[in-house]
Amino acid sequence: METFGKIISALLAVVVLIIAPLQYYSQKADVVTQSYVTAKTAQFVDTVRQQGKITQEVYKQFMDELDNTNELFKVEIEHSHTAVVPGTEVGEQYTANQIEEKHYEEEILYDLFERIPTQEEKLAGIQEGEYRMAKGDYITVTVSNREKGFTAKIQEAIYQTLMPSLSILTVYGGEVRDENY
Amino acid sequence: MKITNYILLFLAVVMGMVVSLDNSALMMLTANRLRLEYNRSIDSAIDDSVRSVLESVDEQASINLDKVASSYFNSLYAGMGASDSPTEQELLRVHTPVLAVVEEDGVQVLYHAIGTSGVTQQWSPKFYYTYDGAGYAINFSLDSKVTLVIDGCNSTFNGNWYELKDKYPIDVDGKGTVNQDCVLLQSYIGSIQQFKSEEEFEKFRKSTITSTIVDSINYYVNKHNDVADVYGITYSFSLPESFTSTAARAVDDVSVLSVFQGYPLGGGTSERYTKYSLGGARLEKSEGYWVATASSGATYYHRANCGLKGASKIRYNSREECAAEGAYPCPYCNP
Numbered sequence A: 001m002e003t004f005g006k007i008i009s010a011l012l013a014v015v016v017l018i019i020a021p022l023q024y025y026s027q028k029a030d031v032v033t034q035s036y037v038t039a040k041t042a043q044f045v046d047t048v049r050q051q052g053k054i055t056q057e058v059y060k061q062f063m064d065e066l067d068n069t070n071e072l073f074k075v076e077i078e079h080s081h082t083a084v085v086p087g088t089e090v091g092e093q094y095t096a097n098q099i100e101e102k103h104y105e106e107e108i109l110y111d112l113f114e115r116i117p118t119q120e121e122k123l124a125g126i127q128e129g130e131y132r133m134a135k136g137d138y139i140t141v142t143v144s145n146r147e148k149g150f151t152a153k154i155q156e157a158i159y160q161t162l163m164p165s166l167s168i169l170t171v172y173g174g175e176v177r178d179e180n181y
Numbered sequence B: 001m002k003i004t005n006y007i008l009l010f011l012a013v014v015m016g017m018v019v020s021l022d023n024s025a026l027m028m029l030t031a032n033r034l035r036l037e038y039n040r041s042i043d044s045a046i047d048d049s050v051r052s053v054l055e056s057v058d059e060q061a062s063i064n065l066d067k068v069a070s071s072y073f074n075s076l077y078a079g080m081g082a083s084d085s086p087t088e089q090e091l092l093r094v095h096t097p098v099l100a101v102v103e104e105d106g107v108q109v110l111y112h113a114i115g116t117s118g119v120t121q122q123w124s125p126k127f128y129y130t131y132d133g134a135g136y137a138i139n140f141s142l143d144s145k146v147t148l149v150i151d152g153c154n155s156t157f158n159g160n161w162y163e164l165k166d167k168y169p170i171d172v173d174g175k176g177t178v179n180q181d182c183v184l185l186q187s188y189i190g191s192i193q194q195f196k197s198e199e200e201f202e203k204f205r206k207s208t209i210t211s212t213i214v215d216s217i218n219y220y221v222n223k224h225n226d227v228a229d230v231y232g233i234t235y236s237f238s239l240p241e242s243f244t245s246t247a248a249r250a251v252d253d254v255s256v257l258s259v260f261q262g263y264p265l266g267g268g269t270s271e272r273y274t275k276y277s278l279g280g281a282r283l284e285k286s287e288g289y290w291v292a293t294a295s296s297g298a299t300y301y302h303r304a305n306c307g308l309k310g311a312s313k314i315r316y317n318s319r320e321e322c323a324a325e326g327a328y329p330c331p332y333c334n335p
Helices: A002-051 A058-065 A106-112 A119-123 A150-159 B005-059 B064-077 B087-095 B180-191 B197-231 B243-250 B319-324
Strands: A051-053 A075-091 A092-103 A131-132 A138-147 A168-175 B099-104 B107-116 B118-123 B128-133 B134-141 B145-150 B157-160 B257-264 B272-280 B288-295 B299-303 B314-316
Touching: A002 A051, A002 A058, A002 B005, A002 B314, A051 A058, A058 A075, A058 B107, A058 B118, A075 B319, A092 A106, A092 B299, A092 B319, A106 A131, A131 A150, A131 B314, B005 B064, B005 B257, B005 B272, B064 B087, B064 B099, B064 B180, B064 B257, B099 B197, B107 B288, B118 B299, B157 B272, B180 B288, B197 B243, B197 B257, B243 B272, B257 B319, B272 B299, B314 B319
Parallel strands: none
Antiparallel strands: A051 A131, A075 A092, A075 A138, A138 A168, B099 B107, B099 B257, B107 B118, B128 B134, B134 B145, B145 B157, B257 B272, B288 B299, B288 B314
């Protein structure tokens, strides 16, 4: 009976001294990270909505803020723009058709960091290191974990189950309100 | 010592850490949540006040400033859950040192004044977008219209800057009747640097309007520290340099600008909440779209500031009108 008591005590010790604090700490850290990432994403999106453009400076600041968490994130940006183009000819005029264009982070990051504006782009007012949007466009930013979080790893170890490797932390977006360019 | 005793000892030590960690995590979560809520409340308050400005613009009436202020504050009270609390409302007002309405020809500021009956909110006189040059003064507006006042002239000259020369000819009736004021005007127009090109005019107009807005708001924000003393608020009210970029966005149309500063964030934190907000009627007003034919023969419509529109004089109010004419959106300025 004494041996049984010792085993129970040892198991209890493992649970109380190691597993419970680890799980508690990891869950708390995840909640704090989630809140921090949501706040910073909202700040980034609101800045973009007010300026009508993403600049290198604003994007880098957002990335630096995410880096502060020491976790890896996947940041997806979706920009929706409705283009109005001529449709079918009616008499001397055309119908106006709306086409929804979607632009994603690959294109946006190219414009921010690689594009050197051509002569035509310069004439159109496009500057190096910025991605422009129009009033009335929509932007959505989705931030997900690129790797399993600490909590997921702990839970996998404890419960011996696989946790999903990609979990969405926050989605934030809205209408572009202004064109500050 | 038994292992269970170690556990109890461990729990005693860890509980203190847990409580402290829990507390700081909770405060951070609450602070983030409150910040988002406050952002939303102030954005809504600005949108609501802009709507009341737009009503005046649509009716071509002068802007009802008191209506703008009541829209802003009522919306703010509702958003911050202060509709039924006069004390909370007062606190929100005190932490809004300035609410400014950027009008066509000047800016007016709602500020706090200390009088014999206590602290009241009042509208300042209008600060006109004026540039004082040597021997002349230009009053700018949110578009290309100016009022030119020349020393020694009995007349003032109004109109778009580029048409003044033709609008006020020296020979007023075409029969050789010379107007001396117009003689003076014609000589000044040639020498005024801002009237040399559209680019220079725009640059100067924008910088004059921006500095008028910043200077007037800065004056009342600094003055607000006396009001803060009355309320026993230790926070020091001042405008940061970055405010200039917010004000610079207000140069093209009537808009409302609010300075909300130093509000205690709450939720157990000692943090302060600050937000500079601008809502412009420009959201509703377009600079128009310009249709031009490219060298390839294709017809495109451009934004007003797109250099590819060339010398196009064909302006449309909406993209739909341009498309109806068979024009496609410019692939560069992407209207």
